[in-house]
Amino acid sequence: MIGLVKAEVRKLFTTRLWWIMLLVMLVLIGVNLTFITAFAGVTNEAGGGAALPARDTAEWVQTAWSSGSGGSIFVMILGVVMITSEYRYQTVTGTFLTTPRRRRVIAAKLITGALVGLLFAVVALVVVAAVVIPATLLSGGELSLSESRIPQVSLGILVSTSLYGLFGIGLGALVRNQIAGIVGAVVWAYVIESIFTAIPVLHPVGKWLPGGAAQALMSIDVDTGLGRPEWLPAWGGALVLIGYGLLFAVVASATTVRRDIT
Amino acid sequence: MTAIEIRDLAKSFGSVKAVDGVSFTVEAGSVTGYLGPNGAGKTTTLRCLLGLVTPDSGEALVDGRRYVTLPQPVTEVGAVLEATSFHPGRTALDHLRILCAAAGLPDERASESLAMVGLADVADKRVGGFSLGMRQRLALSSALLGRPKIFILDEPANGLDPAGIEWLRGFLRHLAHDQGAAVLVSSHVLAEVEQTVDNVVIIAKGRLVRQGSLAELTTNGDSAIRIRASDAATLAPALEAAGAAVERVEDGLLRVRGMDATSVGQIALDQRVVLTEVTQERSDLQKVFLELTGER
Structure with a gap:
């Protein structure tokens, strides 16, 4: 199994997509952090409260820190591509000739997808830390791990980003068409999940989706102006995420094992 | 020794009977040509043999076992299926190193195998820039990674220029006659294999029509x-x-x-x-x- 994971890691790092995804993730997180930092504590002209808490508060640290979850979609796309490029370029033939026990191939891909997710999450967190810690200290804030919930948010980012790798692999195995898989992943993450997690009326459904469950795991407790969302408890979010991970793993395996490769 | 055995193999795709009750064997130390027009069922037979397609009935065995049950398949069987099965953005060496990792073979095998097919010079070039002939050689080198004793090649001469075909002929004869390998090579162009094969299996519309040595086939009843x-x-x-x-x-x-x-x-x-x-x-x-x- 170690050899198979090594093969999957090589497949990913011998093509260019991974660093393109990493770069785009860093740009996105950078833009997000710039926005969160620049508009921290700024009150609007109508005299209402600030949309974002001030930089010296624990709430701001928590909000800024959670932008490290921006890598999920890119890990999911990599997961989709890990499966669909095998069909697109027919390398799946060589893969299954070398390893005819296909479940082992899928297992290796799932492990690799999770590892890549972990890697992306670590990179994201390093960048976030490099911006947020100086920003809050320079603004006169104190860095309190317990009040800003940095460990919990970080753990949530690590776990959820990893699992998005599995989601991508499951989706890829299901659709097998690369473009359809990537479009599906983007639509899912940016349209469907955004709607269900942003609009309070839809929260009863949204909290059961992977995005909502990831939020629950991070226990982000900041009013974004649309009302305080009612997430699942953190452990519930973890269970839901793992459930999705298992579901997608089963989907990936079931759709691949008996298929004729022609 | 019987290296490959196909017994009453049948496979339908929808209502089309791609392979319909085909049986034949391939012995070690010989090159067997698997011939038939396009769409005769050659590729389906080979893919059943390699565990990529599940047959409806019958058996396809290598060394008496189903391919999917082999513990280290690439060390027993080297297969070349399509020339297009490479990621264009990956280098030739990386492609082989991936297979080495998956098969648990040492990485040196990758460059060794490239040298055996004459691709050592382009090991670090992306496959996207390769000609069809170079891709065929790369596919052949991937079949050589595990130093197997059974070779299964589907239309390996496709896209090769005359010099490449000549090289392939020599290479297949060398594998079978000098190294004692069993070689099963499919083709729809008889001339490609005529000078290479010892035995011939002919298939048409999914059914076996003739099996025998090349000599038997050419000196049939009315020869003089x-x-x-x-x-x-x-x-x-x-x-x-x-x-x-x-x-x-x-x-x-x-x-x-x-x-x-x-x-x-x-x-x-x-x-x-x-x-x-x-x-x-x-x-x-x-x-x-x-x-x-x-x-x-």
Whole structure:
């Protein structure tokens, strides 16, 4: 199994997509952090409260820190591509000739997808830390791990980003068409999940989706102006995420094992 | 030793019977040509053999076992299927190193195998820039990684230039005759394999139409022996007396049917006639092929 994971890691790092995804993730997180930092504590002209808490508060640290979850979609796309490029370029033939026990191939891909997710999450967190810690200290804030919930948010980012790798692999195995898989992943993450997690009326459904469950795991407790969302408890979010991970793993395996490769 | 055994294999895709009750064997140390027109079921047979397609019924075995049950398949069977099965953005060496990792083989095998097919110079080039012939060589080198003793190649000559085909012929003969490997090679172009194969299996519309050695196939029932003799007038009646059908082509030249060359020679010796030419007339293999596959 170690050899198979090594093969999957090589497949990913011998093509260019991974660093393109990493770069785009860093740009996105950078833009997000710039926005969160620049508009921290700024009150609007109508005299209402600030949309974002001030930089010296624990709430701001928590909000800024959670932008490290921006890598999920890119890990999911990599997961989709890990499966669909095998069909697109027919390398799946060589893969299954070398390893005819296909479940082992899928297992290796799932492990690799999770590892890549972990890697992306670590990179994201390093960048976030490099911006947020100086920003809050320079603004006169104190860095309190317990009040800003940095460990919990970080753990949530690590776990959820990893699992998005599995989601991508499951989706890829299901659709097998690369473009359809990537479009599906983007639509899912940016349209469907955004709607269900942003609009309070839809929260009863949204909290059961992977995005909502990831939020629950991070226990982000900041009013974004649309009302305080009612997430699942953190452990519930973890269970839901793992459930999705298992579901997608089963989907990936079931759709691949008996298929004729022609 | 039987390296490959196909027994009553059948596979349908929808209502199309791609392979319909095919049986044949391939022995170690020989090259077997698996011939048939496009769409005859060659690729489906090979993919059943390699565990990529699940047959509806029958068996396809390598070394007496199903491919999917082999613990280290690439060390027993080297397969070349399509020339297009590479990621264009990956280098040739990286492609092989991935397979090495998956098969648990040392990484050195990758560059060794590239050298064996003459691709050492382009090891670090992306496959996207390769010609079809180079891709075929790369595919062949991936089959060599595990140093197997059984080779299964689907249309390996596709896209090769004449020099490449000549190289491939030599390479396949070397694998079978010098290294004792069993080689099963499919083709829809008879001329590509005619000079390489020892045995022939011909398939058409999913059904086996002929199996045998190349010699058996070309010297079928109506083949004749051309004989030039010092005294044809004496020899001809003697041959006829022994049961052969003799045609007097011209002065001193006979065409003999229904008798093998050994018997002809023996009778000539008995009659004290000097033979100046004995030629086995081979029927045109291409003609046989077209007749058998119903393409004519």
